Amino acid sequence: MKFITVDTYEELSKIASEIIGEQVKAKPECVLGLATGSSPLGTYKNLVTACEAGELDFSGVTSVNLDEYVGLDGTNDQSYRYFMNTNLFTKINISLDKTHVPNGCADDLKAECARYDELIESLGGIDLQLLGIGLDGHIGFNEPDEVFIKETHQVSLDPSTIEANARFFASKDDVPTSAVTMGIGAIMQAKKVLLIANGAGKKEIMQKAFYGPITPLVPASVLQLHPDLTVIYAEK
Numbered sequence: 001m002k003f004i005t006v007d008t009y010e011e012l013s014k015i016a017s018e019i020i021g022e023q024v025k026a027k028p029e030c031v032l033g034l035a036t037g038s039s040p041l042g043t044y045k046n047l048v049t050a051c052e053a054g055e056l057d058f059s060g061v062t063s064v065n066l067d068e069y070v071g072l073d074g075t076n077d078q079s080y081r082y083f084m085n086t087n088l089f090t091k092i093n094i095s096l097d098k099t100h101v102p103n104g105c106a107d108d109l110k111a112e113c114a115r116y117d118e119l120i121e122s123l124g125g126i127d128l129q130l131l132g133i134g135l136d137g138h139i140g141f142n143e144p145d146e147v148f149i150k151e152t153h154q155v156s157l158d159p160s161t162i163e164a165n166a167r168f169f170a171s172k173d174d175v176p177t178s179a180v181t182m183g184i185g186a187i188m189q190a191k192k193v194l195l196i197a198n199g200a201g202k203k204e205i206m207q208k209a210f211y212g213p214i215t216p217l218v219p220a221s222v223l224q225l226h227p228d229l230t231v232i233y234a235e236k
């Protein structure tokens with residue numbers, strides 16, 4: 001594991017966007033696993049700037065996102081599809097039909113989860129997976145559990161996650177109570193993993209996840225077993 005500690009969110013975003021940029025340059029047809037949340041916003045901003053400057057070309061890239069809320073469709077401004085379209089996809093030269101986000105409004109969510117895993121497999125897996133981390137150690141929406149769940153699955157959100165994510169909604173009652181998330185299997189099979197975290201509030205969970213025991217009660221801790229993991233943490 002490469003654990004990089006930086007002072008500022010700007011430095012974090014610079015390094016993260018450089019790592020993603022290098023991936024796109026090295027393999028223009030790569031598969032990027034992408035994340036939502038506030039942590040990747042600076043990284044995405046830098047990627048947009050680099051694309052506008054002609055330094056990065058996303059025309060060959062395919063993306064697969066980690067997760068989506070159940071019941072929110074892509075036109076809902078709280079959906080992760082909307083987040084990705086607004087903050088990245090419509091601002092770079094990726095073709096929208098090569099961007100994938102689980103469909104949280106599918107009639108048959110079990111079938112949707114299976115479809116998502118088949119899709120990832122048909123793409124040959126993920127070259128670089130970007131991750132944030134939840135305050136309870138979740139990655140994507142893989143919440144603390146008795147076991148690591150390998151497959152894409154539907155998950156009931158932890159009350160602490162609903163609480164934490166309420167800041168993006170008009171009220172806590174508006175936060176969906178469940179989500180579809182890529183499982184630990186596809187994340188661990190990604191060739192490279194890049195996890196970014198920001199702020200003193202994440203210090204405790206970062207310590208548990210990367211220097212504590214590997215346990216499904218802290219889902220991110222499984223990443224200690226990944227052969228090509230970079231973690232960037234901005235402490236302030």
Ligand code: GLP
Nearest residue numbers: 036037038039132133134140141
């Ligand atoms: C959400 C997402 C996660 C993300 C987490 C942390 O719950 N499903 O993928 O990592 O939030 O968010 P933030 O980066 O805003 O702290």
